[in-house]
Amino acid sequence: DAGITQSPRYKITETGRQVTLMCHQTWSHSYMFWYRQDLGHGLRLIYYSAAADITDKGEVPDGYVVSRSKTENFPLTLESATRSQTSVYFCASSEGQYSNQPQHFGDGTRLSIL
Amino acid sequence: SQKIEQNSEALNIQEGKTATLTCNYTNYSPAYLQWYRQDPGRGPVFLLLIRENEKEKRKERLKVTFDTTLKQSLFHITASQPADSATYLCAPFGSQGNLIFGKGTKLSVKP
Known part of the structure; x- marks a missing residue:
């Protein structure tokens, strides 16, 4: 089915560990975004990407890394x-x-x- | 700095009434503004986009206005239904070239 899929849905880990969140879209959209949502804040942009191999920082990028080797994936x-x-x-x-x-x-x- | 305020954290109304949600922005002038709906445990879903040269936009029972003088957008749901209960997010286009999301207004429509 067409759409955007995130995995995992739930994750518990410990401080200091590395963790990767996956995102896959089937529309071949050019732009992809990562946000975080916390109580007391609106959605805040972490990173975004205009195309494969093009990424840029958002409002709260510290402590995060992104890559986009394929159009459909943005971990x-x-x-x-x-x-x-x-x-x-x-x-x-x-x-x-x-x-x-x-x-x-x-x-x-x-x-x-x- | 750019600031987005959705005036009510929560709004409770009776079924059949019109719900009006407010979004105010300060320190900049967005060219576009979007509204989203978010249900518990789900991602936001796009509802409407309005441009700065459009005073009003409608889609079925939804209506959005954009007053660039007041720096305000109003979001109306007419003939509200319990199924309209959700959190509604305002997202003006920021000067950095990205959407800036408000904290949202949680709408509850009582039967």
Whole structure:
């Protein structure tokens, strides 16, 4: 089925561990995004990508790494997880110029760091 | 810095009434503004986009207005239904070239 899929849906890990969140979209959208959502904050942009091999920082990039070797995949890696990175992470994609195109979101990964 | 405020964290209304949600932004002038719906445990779903030169946009029972003088967008749901209960997110286009999301308003429609 066409859409955007995030995995895993739930993850518990320990501080200092590396963890990778996966995102896969089947629309061949150019743009992909990673957000985190915390109580008391709106969705905050971590990183985004305009195309394969093109990525850029968002509002809160520290502690995260992204890559985009293929158009359809946009993994997010926490290289050394910290408790402050406990959050719900959403991946999104959009067809064109991101400012005036709707974004299509996955259902999120709920990450707990102990 | 750019700031987005959705005035109510929660809004409770009776079925059949019109729900009106408010989004205010400060310190910049977005060219576009989007509204999303988010259900518990799910990702946001796009509803409507309005451009700065459009005063109003409609889609079925939804209506969005964009007042660039007041720096405000209003989101209306007419003839509201319990199925409209969700959190609604306002997302103006930021000066950095990305959407900036508000914290959302949780709408509860009582039968």
